[in-house]
Amino acid sequence: MAARSSAPEKRPGFFSQIRSLYTFTQQAYSWLPWLLVGIVLLGIAAGVGVGFLIPPVAIWSIILWGITGLMLGILGSLMLMTRLSTRAMFKKIDGMPGAAGHVLSTSLGRKWQAADMPVGVNPKTQEAVYRAVGRGGVVIVGEGARGRLTRLVNDERSKVQRVASGVPVTVLYVGHGEGDVPISKLAATIKALPTKVDRATMAAVIKRIDSVSQTLTSLPIPKGIDPTKVRAPRPR
Template identity: 85%
Template sequence: MAARSSAPEKSPGFFSQIRTLYTFTQKEFRWLPYLLGGILLLGVAVGVGIGFLIPPVAIWSVILWGITGLMLGVLASMMTMTRLSTRAMYKKIDGMPGATGHVLSTSLGRSWQASEMPVGINPKTQEAVYRAVGKGGVVIVGEGARGRLTRLVNDERSKVQRVASGVPVTVLYVGHGDGEGEVTIAKLASTIKSLPKKIDRTTQAAVVKRIDSVSQSLTSLPIPKGIDPTKARAPRPR
């Protein structure tokens, strides 16, 4: 007798996601409940105030404007909590091995192609190099002690320049933004996306194909431990 197939796991509902998002963010920002409550009250106050200012003043008009203000307050509080959850996520993963790959694979959008896996890694020290290809050319990102990243970065840059001559290569290092070419993990995605457009989609696809054709498989190399993207990423309501 064939075993029964397990039922598909249900995705969390909207309110469940909101609760998870709130819990995740409130752990980092203890004052979150007061901020959200203030935004809601401000929305209601603005709505009621508009109701009294627009003639003719009637109780039903004030109530409707108050409800409208409440809805706007809910929307504003959701937007605020989403932004704070992103900040909380960056603070949580800052300095963790593998954080760079997580950001590159989830925050660059469709204009860039990047993998969560590093393209170069030192198994002993966990220094790693990641690569992204997009409208700004090729971006090589080093994660770890900058002094020990020199060889890994130079090897990756030489490989890219060999197979994609003429395509600009930008080197960044994840840190605290103190040195040249150094950016914080929170500003990594925005820094890459702000690069001026240098290549079109056709060239981008060709560059990705050429680089992948000469890249060595990293399946036998250990993955940096210390970050679980499914847990570190701030949950977002759908």
């Protein structure tokens, strides 16, 4: 008799996600509660003000506009908290091994394909190279000291150019030095690349690169990031 399939994992509820989002963000910004309360109060004040300005001025009208302002204040506070949680996440993972892979695998959208596993890694120093393929071509991302990344980056660029001739290859280095891209701007920088290849070419390039990629399962992956712990929870 076949074993009964396990029940699907229960997803956290909306309010549970909001609470997790608040807790995560408040750990990075201790002044968050005061800011959220201020936004809600400002929304209520704005609603009440509109109720006094728009005739006919009546208690019921002022109350309704006050409730509307309350709703707008709550919405504004949630939107701001979401933005701050993203900044808190980048602040937490900045400089950690594996941060680039986490961003590439979660923040590029459908026009790009990437994984959180590096395509090249130095097991001694934890310098790593990641790759993303999309409508802007191929992007090679180096994470670590530039001097020690030279060989890894050149090897990956040569491999890509060998199997995808004519497809633009962009090399980016994550960091805070001259010419580096901060981890918080990595996804935006890649998305801003001009479209150079169509969907069919993109699919062909991905297939060719995957066919010649070396298996990295035996190589140690940089430790330090658990995406389920550092990614800011978002309400659904």
